[in-house]
Structures are given as structure tokens and as C-alpha cells.
Amino acid sequence: MHGQGVFAAEPITENRRIIDYAGELIANAISPQREARYLAEGCIWVFRVNRAWSRDAAVGGNIARFINHSCTPNCWFEVVGTTIWIRAARNIRAGEELTYDYMTVGDHTIPCRCRPGCTRRL
Ligand SMILES: C[S@@+](CC[C@H](N)C(=O)[O-])C[C@H]1O[C@@H](n2cnc3c(N)ncnc32)[C@H](O)[C@@H]1O
Numbered sequence: 001m002h003g004q005g006v007f008a009a010e011p012i013t014e015n016r017r018i019i020d021y022a023g024e025l026i027a028n029a030i031s032p033q034r035e036a037r038y039l040a041e042g043c044i045w046v047f048r049v050n051r052a053w054s055r056d057a058a059v060g061g062n063i064a065r066f067i068n069h070s071c072t073p074n075c076w077f078e079v080v081g082t083t084i085w086i087r088a089a090r091n092i093r094a095g096e097e098l099t100y101d102y103m104t105v106g107d108h109t110i111p112c113r114c115r116p117g118c119t120r121r122l
């Protein structure tokens with residue numbers, strides 16, 4: 001869909017915790033500056049955890065940072081404390097691209113390419 005993406009190397013059972021979205025834990029007070037810097041390069045790396053904290057996957061992130069957004073995703077995210085779990089929303093076949101709904105907040109500048117004609121902006 002965009003860039004590298006992440007694809008299932010084996011079948012994944014519904015609800016499995018696949019990976020956590022790793023990254024530096026930063027206070028929301030400082031996240032807008034970082035988000036603006038990344039967005040200038042067209043990328044969203046900062047994931048809002050809760051009202052106080054965000055995770056910046058550009059610093060200490062893992063492969064979860066390459067998972068793309070879809071409006072009809074096969075994964076979902078679950079926040080447990082300050083850990084963001086990416087979980088399977090259904091049984092996923094080997095070879096399928098993993099996606100979740102980013103549920104972005106902010107300016108919504110990036111046109112979504114999840115399917116032809118999608119009108120959403122990330
Ligand atoms: C967390 S990164 C995802 C990894 C990125 N695709 C890569 O391989 O470098 C988020 C960025 O991917 C792009 N992206 C992810 N899902 C997208 C989608 N459905 N439509 C358009 N761009 C998308 C956007 O540029 C977004 O800022």
C-alpha cells in the first residue's frame with residue numbers, strides 16, 4: 001500500500017497479539033513538534049497512547065512501525081498501560097499485508113490509499 005508494509009509470514013489466528021508498537025515514550029506536550037517534523041517528510045511515526053503519553057516509533061521503534069493503515073483492516077490495536085498491542089482482527093493468511101486503522105488525530109493531510117476511491121485522510 002505504501003513503502004515496505006508488513007506481511008504475515010505464517011497464518012495468524014484471530015485476536016493473537018502479533019507485536020507491540022515500540023518507540024520512545026514521550027509526553028504529549030512535546031509530541032506536536034516531532035509530529036510536524038515527521039509530517040514534513042510525509043510520515044506519521046507518533047502514536048497517541050493516552051491523554052498524557054505518545055510513542056515515537058522513529059526512536060527505538062520495531063517492525064510494527066512499517067504496518068500501514070487501512071479503513072478495512074485485518075488488525076486492531078489495544079492499549080494496555082503504555083503498551084500498544086497490534087492484534088489480529090480475524091484469521092489472517094500467510095502472505096496477507098497487515099493493516100490497522102490508525103485513528104489519527106490532527107490535520108489529516110495524507111490521502112488514504114487503502115483502496116481506489118477512498119476519501120479519508122490520515
Ligand atoms: C508508520 S508509517 C508506515 C510505514 C511506511 N508505509 C513505510 O513502509 O515506510 C506511516 C506512513 O505510511 C504511509 N501510509 C500508511 N498507510 C497508508 C495509507 N493507507 N495510505 C497512504 N499512506 C499510508 C503514510 O505516509 C504514513 O505517514
Ligand SMILES: [Zn+2]
Pocket residue numbers: 070071072112113114115118119120
Ligand atoms: Zn482508506
